[in-house]
Amino acid sequence: MGLYKIEGVVLRRRNLGEADRLVTVLTRDRGKITVVARGARRPRSRLGGRLEPSTRMRALVAEGRTLDVISQVEVLEANAALRSDLERLGVASVVLELADRALADRHPHPDVYRLLRTALDLARGGPLAVVWPWFAARLLVLLGHRPSVARCLLCGQRLRDAAVWSTTLGGCLHPACRAHDPLAVAISSGARALLAFLLDARPAALGRVAPGPRDLASACEILRGYAEACWETRLQAPGVVERVIGAPGQTSSAAPHASGRRSERAAPVV
Numbered sequence: 643m644g645l646y647k648i649e650g651v652v653l654r655r656r657n658l659g660e661a662d663r664l665v666t667v668l669t670r671d672r673g674k675i676t677v678v679a680r681g682a683r684r685p686r687s688r689l690g691g692r693l694e695p696s697t698r699m700r701a702l703v704a705e706g707r708t709l710d711v712i713s714q715v716e717v718l719e720a721n722a723a724l725r726s727d728l729e730r731l732g733v734a735s736v737v738l739e740l741a742d743r744a745l746a747d748r749h750p751h752p753d754v755y756r757l758l759r760t761a762l763d764l765a766r767g768g769p770l771a772v773v774w775p776w777f778a779a780r781l782l783v784l785l786g787h788r789p790s791v792a793r794c795l796l797c798g799q800r801l802r803d804a805a806v807w808s809t810t811l812g813g814c815l816h817p818a819c820r821a822h823d824p825l826a827v828a829i830s831s832g833a834r835a836l837l838a839f840l841l842d843a844r845p846a847a848l849g850r851v852a853p854g855p856r857d858l859a860s861a862c863e864i865l866r867g868y869a870e871a872c873w874e875t876r877l878q879a880p881g882v883v884e885r886v887i888g889a890p891g892q893t894s895s896a897a898p899h900a901s902g903r904r905s906e907r908a909a910p911v912v
């Protein structure tokens with residue numbers, strides 16, 4: 643049985659047996675792995691507090707017959723900043739859930755690891771408004787699911803004002819081309835512009851975007867549904883966040899410039 647070192651971010655943890663935990667980690671070099679933290683739920687365990695979701699850490703892992711066992715955890719970035727702020731915690735939980743659901747076990751993805759670290763940094767201390775939809779959009783792109791938002795998926799022509807979104811086909815269509823997906827839904831030009839922005843935005847640009855609340859909510863709903871379709875999953879965290887802190891764009895810090903009808907219709911400012 644061998645030993646290996648990891649650096650990674652804790653995505654998720656579950657109880658196992660009487661006192662252990664199963665911990666899912668996105669590692670820098672080995673992709674997503676799930677390991678056992680023995681005794682992590684015992685009151686005096688030093689492991690337990692070091693393996694909370696969103697914590698970045700280094701550790702030693704011993705190969706086991708069924709599951710590998712983690713030990714010697716050294717915290718590189720704790721999640722203290724998140725625990726004190728429900729909204730930031732909520733955004734981080736959506737980011738972690740998306741990463742967990744999107745990735746297969748033990749496929750290294752250095753780009754996704756960097757993206758996750760950036761998104762969690764933003765969740766800890768950056769402008770929050772579009773962090774999780776940006777992470778979802780970039781994750782879809784990095785994993786080969788870039789949706790078409792500028793041109794009609796069917797006829798290839800550039801879309802103007804009116805368009806519909808098709809989760810099944812993975813992009814936008816002219817209203818005239820929508821017969822190919824009866825489930826396609828109308829998408830505003832503002833939501834479409836926001837999606838186009840999020841798919842390629844650099845993190846530094848996120849603080850300068852000020853989408854209207856309806857466009858933001860629509861883009862979030864589209865990204866959530868599309869991510870669920872691509873990765874054949876149901877996401878829980880976005881719904882929980884919505885119930886606890888309100889729909890995207892309704893909270894004060896989520897839409898600082900979004901009051902009034904004018905900004906509601908405005909395209910994102912980059």
Ligand SMILES: [Zn+2]
Binds near residue numbers: 794795796797815818
């Ligand atoms: Zn068309």
